[in-house]
Amino acid sequence: MFRIGDFSRIARVSARLLRFYDEIGLLAPAHADPQTGYRHYTVAQLAQLNRITVLKELGFSLEQIGGMLKSPPAADELRRMLLLRRNDIERTLTQESQRLRHIETRIAQIESEGHLSVDDVVERAEPARRLLSLRRQVASFAEARGLISTLSEQSRKLLPKAHGCQLMALAHAPQFESDEIDVEFGYAVEHLDLATPPRHSELTLRDLTAVPRMVVCVRVGLPEDAHLVTAKIGRFVAANGDQLDGPSREVFLQRPDPEHMHEAVVEMQFPVRHAP
Numbered sequence: 434m435f436r437i438g439d440f441s442r443i444a445r446v447s448a449r450l451l452r453f454y455d456e457i458g459l460l461a462p463a464h465a466d467p468q469t470g471y472r473h474y475t476v477a478q479l480a481q482l483n484r485i486t487v488l489k490e491l492g493f494s495l496e497q498i499g500g501m502l503k504s505p506p507a508a509d510e511l512r513r514m515l516l517l518r519r520n521d522i523e524r525t526l527t528q529e530s531q532r533l534r535h536i537e538t539r540i541a542q543i544e545s546e547g548h549l550s551v552d553d554v555v556e557r558a559e560p561a562r563r564l565l566s567l568r569r570q571v572a573s574f575a576e577a578r579g580l581i582s583t584l585s586e587q588s589r590k591l592l593p594k595a596h597g598c599q600l601m602a603l604a605h606a607p608q609f610e611s612d613e614i615d616v617e618f619g620y621a622v623e624h625l626d627l628a629t630p631p632r633h634s635e636l637t638l639r640d641l642t643a644v645p646r647m648v649v650c651v652r653v654g655l656p657e658d659a660h661l662v663t664a665k666i667g668r669f670v671a672a673n674g675d676q677l678d679g680p681s682r683e684v685f686l687q688r689p690d691p692e693h694m695h696e697a698v699v700e701m702q703f704p705v706r707h708a709p
Contacts, residue, residue: 434475435473435474435475435476435676436471437452437462437471437608438608439608440473440478441608441609442663442677443666443667443677444479444609445609445660446482446486447610451472451474457495459502460478460482460485462474476668481502485498485502488501490520491517554648554649556647556673557647558645560643561642561643562601562623563622564617564637564638565592565598565622565630565638566584566601566620566636566638567580567584567619567636567637568615568617568637569616570613570614570616571614571616572613573611574614574656577614577616578691580616581600581618581689584618584619584620587635591630592625592627593625596622596625598621598622601683601685602617602682602683603616603682603683604616604682604683605617622638644679646705647702648675648703648704648705649700649701650662651698651699653696653699654695655697659701670703673705674707674708676708677704678705679704681702681704682702682703683699683701683702684699685697685699
């Protein structure tokens with residue numbers, strides 16, 4: 434089972450919203466500790482949460498969604514849902530376009546590394562890294578993306594031209610909140626001999642310890658659509674009897690273009706350990 438904080442990170446839905454769904458009887462946790470009140474969810478509940486999310490995107494109220502989950506809709510409601518299905522088709526076309534770019538990325542991986550992982554989600558060890566980074570709490574994904582430009586500008590005097598350092602992002606919040614994002618963007622600079630940033634600088638030069646077990650999966654597109662990948666990671670983690678173990682990371686496999694962030698190719702990384 435996942436604690437509510439971990440479940441919110443996997444589902445990309447805020448813990449506040451999960452508590453609200455529990456209060457109105459829309460999605461109750463699989464288990465609630467009678468003494469502490471801590472809520473726990475199973476990986477099977479991701480499917481029910483996804484159904485709720487889809488119905489919300491189609492314009493149904495939470496009261497209507499509750500009724501539709503309990504019993505099939507009436508004929509006129511079904512007709513209206515089929516008309517709105519056109520929106521689903523448009524989203525599918527977008528996802529297929531992203532999948533095509535994903536395939537192109539995998540082809541590039543074969544050409545550069547000589548092999549391709551069989552599964553979308555894989556586990557491996559991550560070496561220690563040194564990071565020149567900038568950390569802030571921001572109120573939206575758009576504001577978070579703006580930190581990439583801020584990092585680039587502030588690190589210009591410390592890094593050589595055309596440095597080619599890999600860009601990384603770390604999510605430090607213990608649970609997912611779309612309007613309270615504690616994010617750190619940084620360049621991996623272990624191959625460079627850098628001086629410590631000046632005292633007045635927002636930048637930090639720090640070491641990331643090695644991670645013996647990291648579960649990873651590649652996504653193409655904006656972080657707003659990352660739940661499609663994190664759900665895969667959640668199923669993988671649950672199937673292996675593991676639990677999340679620290680901040681997740683996003684590693685940009687190619688330098689992002691601020692004007693075309695919907696084409697970003699990112700490896701999502703979640704450290705794990707065996708559940709007690």
